[in-house]
Amino acid sequence: MRDILLIGAGKIGETIAELLCGSGDYRVTVADRSDLQLQRLPKRAHMKTLVLDVSDEAALAAAMKGRFAVLSAAPYSVTGKIAIAAHKAGVHYLDLTEDVANTRLVKKLAETAKSTFIPQCGLAPGFISIVANDLARRFETLDSVRLRVGALPLYPSNALGYNLTWSTDGVINEYDEPCEAIVDGTLREASPLEELEEFSLDGVRYEAFNTSGGLGTLCETLAGKVRQLNYKTVRYPGHRDIMKALIQDLRLGERREVLKDILEQALPATHQDVVLIFVTVSGHRDGQYLQETYTNKVYGTEVNGVTHSGIQITTAAGICAMLDLLATGALPQKGFVRQEEVSLATFLSNRFGCAYGGPKPRPASRAA
Numbered sequence: 001m002r003d004i005l006l007i008g009a010g011k012i013g014e015t016i017a018e019l020l021c022g023s024g025d026y027r028v029t030v031a032d033r034s035d036l037q038l039q040r041l042p043k044r045a046h047m048k049t050l051v052l053d054v055s056d057e058a059a060l061a062a063a064m065k066g067r068f069a070v071l072s073a074a075p076y077s078v079t080g081k082i083a084i085a086a087h088k089a090g091v092h093y094l095d096l097t098e099d100v101a102n103t104r105l106v107k108k109l110a111e112t113a114k115s116t117f118i119p120q121c122g123l124a125p126g127f128i129s130i131v132a133n134d135l136a137r138r139f140e141t142l143d144s145v146r147l148r149v150g151a152l153p154l155y156p157s158n159a160l161g162y163n164l165t166w167s168t169d170g171v172i173n174e175y176d177e178p179c180e181a182i183v184d185g186t187l188r189e190a191s192p193l194e195e196l197e198e199f200s201l202d203g204v205r206y207e208a209f210n211t212s213g214g215l216g217t218l219c220e221t222l223a224g225k226v227r228q229l230n231y232k233t234v235r236y237p238g239h240r241d242i243m244k245a246l247i248q249d250l251r252l253g254e255r256r257e258v259l260k261d262i263l264e265q266a267l268p269a270t271h272q273d274v275v276l277i278f279v280t281v282s283g284h285r286d287g288q289y290l291q292e293t294y295t296n297k298v299y300g301t302e303v304n305g306v307t308h309s310g311i312q313i314t315t316a317a318g319i320c321a322m323l324d325l326l327a328t329g330a331l332p333q334k335g336f337v338r339q340e341e342v343s344l345a346t347f348l349s350n351r352f353g354c355a356y357g358g359p360k361p362r363p364a365s366r367a368a
Contacts, residue, residue, distance in 0.1 A: 001024075001025060001026060001027045001046065002025065002026050002027070002068040002069070002327050003026075003027050003029075003066065003067050003068050004020060004026050004027065004028045004029070004067060004068060004069055004070075004071060004323070005028075005029050005031060005063055005064055005067045005069070005070045005071070005091075006020075006028050006029065006030045006031065006070075006071045006073060007031045007032070007052070007054065007070065007071070007072050007073065007074045007082055008030075008031075008032060008072065008073030008074040008075075009030050009031075009032035009034070009037045009038050009040075009041055009049070010032075010037070010073065010167065011165070011166065011167075011269075011309070011312055012073045012096065012122075012166070012167070012312055012315050012316055013030060013032070013073035014041055014042075014312075015303065015308050015312040015313060015315070015316035016028075016071060016073055016316045016319060016320060017030050017041065017044065017047055018042075018044065018303050018304055018306060018308070018316075019303065019316055019317065019320045019352055020320055020323075021044040021045060021046045021047045022044075022303070022304045023351065023352075024046070025327075026046065026323075027046045027047075027048075028046060028047050028048075029047075029048045029049070029050050029063070029067075030047060030048070030049050030050070031049070031050040031051075031052035031063055032049075032050075032051070032052065033051065033052060033053045033054070034051075035051045038050075038051065042306060050063060054074065054078050054081050054082055054085075055078075055081065057081075057085065060081070060082070060085045061085055061088065061089060064085060064086060064089040064091050065089065067089075067091050068091065068092060068327070069091055069092035069093065069094060069115075069323060069326070069327075070082060070085075070086050070089075070091055070092070070093055070094075071094050071095070071319055071323065072093075072094070072095035072096065072097070073095075073096055073319075075167065075169045075170070076097045076098065076099040076102055076169065076170060076173055077169070079095055079097045079099065079102045079106075080101075080102050080105050082095070083095070083102070083105060083106050083109055083117070083119075084105075084109065086109075086115070086117075087109045087112075087113050087115075087117075090113075090114045090115050091115055092115045092116045092117075092118075092326060093106070093113075093115065093116070093117045093118070093119075094118045094119070094121050094319055094322055094323055094326075095118075095119045095120070095121065095319075096120070096121055096122040096126075096315060096318075096319055097119055097120060097213075098120070098122075098124075098125055098170060098173065098174050098212065098213030098214065099173060099177070099212075099213060100177065100178075100180070100212060100213055102119070103119045103120060103213075103216070103217070106119040106336070107119075107217075107336050110335050110336035111335075111336070113334065113335065113336075114334065115333070115334060116326055116331065116332055116333055116334055116335060116336075116337055117335070117336050117337070118322050118326070118331070118336075118337045118339075119216075120213075120216040120217070120339055121318050121319035121322045121323075121339065122314070122315040122318045122319060123149060123151075123275065123277075123311070123314045123315050123318060124147070124149040124214040124231070124233075125213055125214055125215065125216030125217075125339065126216065126315075126318040126319075126339050127277075127314065127318050127339070127347070127356065128147050128149055128214065128216075128231070128277065128279065129147075129215070129216045129217070129218045129221075129338070129339040129340045130339055130340055130342055130343070130344050130347050131147075131277065131279045131294050131344055132145050132147055132218060132279050132281065132340070133218065133221065133222075133340035134294075134343060134344035134345075135279060135281040135292050135294060136222065136225075136226070136281055136283075138281075138285065138292060139281065139283035139284060139285050139290070140283070140284055140285050140286075141225075141283050141284045142222070142225050142226040142227070142281070142282075142283040143226070143227050143228070143282045143283045143284070143289070144226065144227060144228035144229070144280075144281070144282050144283075145218075145222065145226055145228070145229045145230075145279075145280075145281050146228070146229075146230060146232075146279070146280045146281075147214060147215065147218075147230070147231040147232070147278075147279050148199075148208050148231075148232050148233075148234050148276070148277075148278040148279070149214065149231075149233065149234060149275070149276065149277055149278070150206065150208075150233055150234025150235055150275070150276045151165050151166060151273055151274075151275050151276075151309075151310065151311035152234070152235065152236065152273060152274055152275075152276060153165070153270050153272065153273050153274075154270075154272045154273060154274055154299075155270075155272060156236055158266075158267065159238065159242060160238075160239050160242055160243070160267065161235060161236030161237070161238060161239050162235065162236070162239055162267060163267055163268055163269060163270040163273065164263065164264065164267050164268070164269045164270075165269065165270060165271075165273045165309045165310075165311045165312070166311045166315070168260045168263055168264055169256075169260065171263075172247075172253075172256050172259055172260060172263075173212065173213075173256075174192070174211040174212045174213050174214070174233070175192055175193060175211060175212075175243055175247055175253075176192060176212075176247055176253040176256070177192060177212035177213070178190070178191070178192065178212060179191070179192055179210045179211060179212045179213075179214075179230075179231070180212075180215050180219050180231075181210075181215075181219075181229060181230040181231070182219055182222070182223070182226055182227070182228060182229035182230075183228060183230075184227060184228070185224070185226075185227050187219055187223060190210050190230070191210060192209075192210050192211055192212055193209055193210065193211075193240055193243065193244045193247065193248070194209065194210050195209060195210050195230075195232070196208070196209045196240055197209070197232070198237060201276070201278065201295065205236075205237055206234050206235065206236065206237070206276070207234070207235055207236070207237045207238075207239065207240055208232035208233060208234045208235075209232055209233060209235075209240045210230070210231075210232055210233075211231070211232065211233040214231035214232075214233070215229070215230075215231045216338070216339055216340075217338045217339070217340070218340060220338075221338060221340050234276050234278070246259060246262075247259070270309065271300045271307050271308065271309045271312075272300055272309075273299070273300055273309045273310045273311060274297050274298070274299050274310055275296075275297065275298040275299075275310040275311055275314050276296075276297055277294070277295065277296040277297070277298070278293070278294075278295050279293065279294045279295075280292075280293045280294075281293075296356060298310045298313065298314050298355070298356060300312075300313070301313065313355050314355065314356065316352075317352045317353060317355035317356065318353075320352035321347055321350040321351075321352040321353035322337075322339075322342070324350055324351065324352055325342065325346070325350060330346065
């Protein structure tokens with residue numbers, strides 16, 4: 001069995017532990033600074049818990065000693081500390097961060113690492129880059145790559161059309177930080193919550209707008225090869241305007257703890273969600289200008305008798321699949337690994353990555 005340290009016992013961390021322990025191939029120590037958070041985790045074979053404050057460098061180093069890998073499901077604000085500790089300890093490192101600055105730090109650490117560093121192992125960034133690069137490889141020359149992802153409640157019941165199914169800190173961060181894009185062949189920064197668009201899929205109306213971090217390292221991978229590349233988050237119509245008023249007009253982006261408290265007090269969590277994935281790539285092949293599109297919907301379901309939301313399943317499946325590929329030698333055992341280095345077929349054939357496939361029930365329609 002591989003010995004894994006998993007930092008973060010929140011919604012996603014719980015699902016990661018469920019998947020890894022259920023496989024029978026991993027021993028998982030789930031660490032969190034909150035003993036109460038650890039106590040609420042279901043008891044599982046091959047799982048232990050550890051109260052750990054990652055700001056305590058000595059305790060963090062001791063927790064990593066002898067591990068095969070450390071997985072960070074902690075808030076983006078402490079991801080850098082975990083990555084630095086993994087570098088010193090010489091253990092493999094994987095995370096879920098959408099934070100651009102932290103990813104740059106991880107990439108720098110990987111240059112001198114004795115182990116493998118794989119950031120952004122979730123849905124977006126993560127799986128979405130694998131899909132986009134797979135489509136891009138089918139063209140002789142690329143024109144545009146457009147990535148759209150959203151984790152949405154099946155039964156929206158408030159003005160935001162939104163429920164908390166993921167990290168509140170992560171949502172606020174991606175709504176408030178600059179976004180990367182390639183425009184007319186040039187890498188540039190775009191403003192979050194801008195470039196609003198609307199589209200329909202399966203008879204349901206959605207909106208999409210710029211958010212930070214979803215492209216991962218794809219801008220670097222496709223630099224000089226594509227004219228347009230962008231990523232937008234999908235929500236139900238009207239969501240963007242309210243969040244823009246809160247974050248920009250009322251300046252709550254400068255008071256994130258206040259905004260977090262407002263959202264967590266007002267928006268209930270739900271396991272009844274749908275993860276919408278929509279990637280469109282256009283370019284030239286065999287003398288023709290063509291377009292290929294990947295669409296998928298992943299719903300909340302039970303894993304080993306425990307109900308998990310779609311965003312929990314897709315995010316956890318991403319990092320578990322990358323860990324599995326690393327453990328079986330399918331990925332480099334040293335240095336920096338980008339998500340898009342893994343083929344879509346390889347990912348989906350993995351025992352964890354296959355969570356993105358399977359039968360999909362129809363959601364309740366939202367009135368057009």
